[in-house]
Amino acid sequence: MADAGMLRFHVPEPEVRPGGTPDFSNVPIPKAGSVPRPEIDADPRTIRDLAFSIIRVLNRNGEAVGPWAGLLSSDELLAGLRHMMTLRTFDARMQMAQRQGKTSFYMQHLGEEAVACAFRKALEPGDMNFPTYRQAGLLIADGYPMVTMMNQIYSNEADPLKGRQLPIMYSSKEHGFFSISGNLATQYIQAVGWAMASAISNDSKIAAAWIGDGSTAESDFHSALVFASTYKAPVVLNVVNNQWAISTFQGIARGGSGTFAARGLGFGIPSLRVDGNDYLAVHAVAKWAAERARSNLGPTLVEYVTYRAGAHSSSDDPSAYRPKTESDAWPLGDPIVRLKNHLIGLGVWSDERHAQAEAEILDTVIAAQKEAESHGTLHAGGKPSTRDMFEGLYAEMPPHLRRQRQQAGV
Amino acid sequence: MPRRTMIEAIRDAMDVSMARDSKVVVFGEDVGFFGGVFRCTQGLQAKYGKSRCFDAPINESGIVGSAIGMAAYGLKPCVEIQFADYMYPAYDQLTQEAARLRYRSNGDFTCPIVVRMPTGGGIFGGQTHSQSPEALFTHVSGLKTVVPSNPHDAKGLLIAAIEDPDPVIFLEPKRLYNGPFDGHHDRPVTPWSKHELGEVADGHYTVPLGKAAIRRAGSALTVLAYGTMVYVAQAAVEETGIDAEIIDLRTLLPLDLDTIVASVKKTGRCVIVHEATLTSGFGAELSALVQENCFYHLEAPVARVAGWDTPYPHAQEWDYFPGPARVGRALLETMGA
Ligand SMILES: Cc1ncc(C[n+]2csc(CCOP(=O)(O)OP(=O)(O)O)c2C)c(N)n1
Ligand SMILES: [Mg+2]
Numbered sequence: 001m002a003d004a005g006m007l008r009f010h011v012p013e014p015e016v017r018p019g020g021t022p023d024f025s026n027v028p029i030p031k032a033g034s035v036p037r038p039e040i041d042a043d044p045r046t047i048r049d050l051a052f053s054i055i056r057v058l059n060r061n062g063e064a065v066g067p068w069a070g071l072l073s074s075d076e077l078l079a080g081l082r083h084m085m086t087l088r089t090f091d092a093r094m095q096m097a098q099r100q101g102k103t104s105f106y107m108q109h110l111g112e113e114a115v116a117c118a119f120r121k122a123l124e125p126g127d128m129n130f131p132t133y134r135q136a137g138l139l140i141a142d143g144y145p146m147v148t149m150m151n152q153i154y155s156n157e158a159d160p161l162k163g164r165q166l167p168i169m170y171s172s173k174e175h176g177f178f179s180i181s182g183n184l185a186t187q188y189i190q191a192v193g194w195a196m197a198s199a200i201s202n203d204s205k206i207a208a209a210w211i212g213d214g215s216t217a218e219s220d221f222h223s224a225l226v227f228a229s230t231y232k233a234p235v236v237l238n239v240v241n242n243q244w245a246i247s248t249f250q251g252i253a254r255g256g257s258g259t260f261a262a263r264g265l266g267f268g269i270p271s272l273r274v275d276g277n278d279y280l281a282v283h284a285v286a287k288w289a290a291e292r293a294r295s296n297l298g299p300t301l302v303e304y305v306t307y308r309a310g311a312h313s314s315s316d317d318p319s320a321y322r323p324k325t326e327s328d329a330w331p332l333g334d335p336i337v338r339l340k341n342h343l344i345g346l347g348v349w350s351d352e353r354h355a356q357a358e359a360e361i362l363d364t365v366i367a368a369q370k371e372a373e374s375h376g377t378l379h380a381g382g383k384p385s386t387r388d389m390f391e392g393l394y395a396e397m398p399p400h401l402r403r404q405r406q407q408a409g410v
Numbered sequence: 411m412p413r414r415t416m417i418e419a420i421r422d423a424m425d426v427s428m429a430r431d432s433k434v435v436v437f438g439e440d441v442g443f444f445g446g447v448f449r450c451t452q453g454l455q456a457k458y459g460k461s462r463c464f465d466a467p468i469n470e471s472g473i474v475g476s477a478i479g480m481a482a483y484g485l486k487p488c489v490e491i492q493f494a495d496y497m498y499p500a501y502d503q504l505t506q507e508a509a510r511l512r513y514r515s516n517g518d519f520t521c522p523i524v525v526r527m528p529t530g531g532g533i534f535g536g537q538t539h540s541q542s543p544e545a546l547f548t549h550v551s552g553l554k555t556v557v558p559s560n561p562h563d564a565k566g567l568l569i570a571a572i573e574d575p576d577p578v579i580f581l582e583p584k585r586l587y588n589g590p591f592d593g594h595h596d597r598p599v600t601p602w603s604k605h606e607l608g609e610v611a612d613g614h615y616t617v618p619l620g621k622a623a624i625r626r627a628g629s630a631l632t633v634l635a636y637g638t639m640v641y642v643a644q645a646a647v648e649e650t651g652i653d654a655e656i657i658d659l660r661t662l663l664p665l666d667l668d669t670i671v672a673s674v675k676k677t678g679r680c681v682i683v684h685e686a687t688l689t690s691g692f693g694a695e696l697s698a699l700v701q702e703n704c705f706y707h708l709e710a711p712v713a714r715v716a717g718w719d720t721p722y723p724h725a726q727e728w729d730y731f732p733g734p735a736r737v738g739r740a741l742l743e744t745m746g747a
Binding site: 009017104156162163164165166167169181183184185217218219220245246253255315316321378383384388390393400401404410 | 460466469471496498536538688689721724725730
């Protein structure tokens with residue numbers, strides 16, 4: 001019944017708050033293998049359903065099923081597992097280093113490792129990611145040296161960014177990893193611009209834009225969708241929906257639109273939702289979207305449905321705003337456990353080998369950490385120079401800055 | 411009198427204002443249930459309900475733009491931008507809309523909003539959690555800009571800002587939230603509970619916008635400072651032994667020119683300190699005003715100590731921050747020593 005008269009103000013609320021029992025029964029999880037795989041040149045109007053479902057490959061028994069399965073060899077999957085395990089161990093060590101005062105700040109990927117690790121494998125050399133702070137998996141999966149990442153985190157004398165940037169705001173053109181800014185959403189539209197440039201130049205490279213659920217509320221997200229839609233830019237528009245934006249649940253950014261993927265539909269952009277904790281599904285959808293981009297079919301929007309199992313950052317304590325047990329109740333499970341079980345099912349992996357790999361990875365990460373710490377940590381040992389603070393702002397240092405550098409005595 | 415941290419004082423100002431006036435609403439990113447990443451709005455949603463204190467989508471332009479619309483309706487929004495470094499998407503709404511609404515409609519519509527934001531560095535926040543953009547606001551006709559330096563003033567100024575009929579930018583030096591940091595990063599900071607300006611009366615009071623405070627009376631030199639730099643200046647004055655008068659501007663616009671001019675005419679010397687970058691910083695405006703108004707009383711050139719003209723670095727935080735040593739050198743040079 002219509003309810004005219006006194007207006008009421010509506011503010012969305014999550015299902016549960018601390019003290020409540022987590023309940024995700026209202027999150028519909030389609031069966032693995034049940035969502036069709038359209039041709040990449042399908043008419044966008046005929047595949048609108050994909051914005052409201054969840055593409056999944058790994059079923060409850062760890063089998064890869066359905067039309068999105070079968071793209072990766074077991075060697076490739078074993079490598080993927082190793083990347084995710086490495087990222088998790090890397091995170092644990094760096095989180096601990098932050099607690100020990102070796103750096104100021106850290107952000108981990110716990111529970112979301114599959115998204116960036118699997119996506120990276122769908123790209124070609126020369127493609128460019130415009131990542132947020134939660135896509136270090138792109139670097140790990142591309143073989144970027146962990147020691148270099150740690151040097152950046154420690155802002156030490158070997159930091160490739162000379163101590164200028166906050167920890168984890170990496171940059172590597174060589175590895176297709178655009179410099180992270182820290183201001184949310186600004187880089188989403190830049191990714192579209194990079195893709196437009198590739199098309200203007202008749203190149204074959206594509207771009208990937210990255211954003212979190214919360215940040216899709218920013219105007220720059222909508223700018224990116226307009227430009228990508230208008231110019232059919234060769235870009236994959238990624239939205240990582242990990243359910244939370246610091247303390248704010250995803251409903252505040254999503255509003256009445258049903259899903260984040262659905263945002264793309266109004267722009268005529270093919271939009272898909274995928275199980276972000278399913279390495280095979282993430283890779284298959286990323287590959288589909290990348291092929292579309294490379295075939296002059298334009299942008300694709302992909303929403304990765306996942307869960308931020310850890311704190312937002314080293315400055316955050318989620319127990320103030322969500323139940324402690326919420327991450328255990330998350331129905332899409334843990335990406336590492338799921339890929340591990342799949343590989344065991346294929347007969348190419350075992351619990352013993354997994355435990356052994358864990359130990360090896362820990363050794364490798366600790367060795368990298370030792371090496372990085374030999375170049376200093378934030379408050380001890382070798383550090384970037386004060387001179388580095390003045391350098392690199394302009395191609396050529398203007399006179400006023402040279403004067404200031406002299407005043408600073410360096 | 412109860413002692414409060416600056417966070418508690420700011421929260422109390424909103425609490426008092428919301429209790430007195432049902433038109434006051436508070437919102438911003440993480441501001442509702444959680445109470446803000448610095449906890450400045452903690453408890454307000456529980457006390458006043460979700461229609462008066464709520465979480466906003468991450469869209470600073472939307473936060474300020476919707477606040478302007480609410481103000482046009484007749485509410486008094488007091489919104490939070492999580493860090494001053496994230497206000498840029500809202501700059502269009504602030505400078506082109508909020509600032510000019512009264513003028514362009516000849517008072518038909520007005521914009522009594524407050525936009526709070528943590529400012530300044532000293533927390534190893536790097537380029538995106540350390541900026542001091544006050545000059546980007548003082549340069550805009552139609553905005554008022556406030557920078558408190560202690561809990562007592564923060565509460566009184568924030569209530570005054572909320573009650574002000576025009577848009578007010580309220581910059582909260584985050585390094586002062588828990589104590590009067592004086593730039594000696596290697597020493598512990600005295601908590602506000604041990605500082606006389608941590609005394610914050612219960613209930614309603616205001617500190618008027620546009621009135622500076624003399625933090626230390628002196629005859630040899632005038633220091634103009636605001637926010638964190640008030641304490642850095644105090645440390646520098648103690649360490650150099652110069653009998654300086656320290657003026658805490660508190661409001662940058664409208665500016666308390668009378669207090670400044672009376673002091674500089676008395677001392678004949680002036681050092682201006684701020685954490686923001688030097689070039690086109692608010693110190694340039696202050697320096698010009700002192701020169702225009704006190705020229706024949708000046709015994710030495712007006713000096714400025716400010717952040718270097720680079721982005722705020724991470725590792726080199728204390729090389730960047732204009733600490734007591736740099737301020738002290740400027741004091742001595744201005745004394746001709
Ligand atoms: C323009 C801007 N506004 C606010 C912030 C502060 N901030 C940093 S991360 C964050 C939450 C982002 O959430 P989401 O987009 O969901 O990404 P997630 O952290 O979950 O990966 C906020 C509000 C910022 N960095 N930039
Ligand atoms: Mg999120």
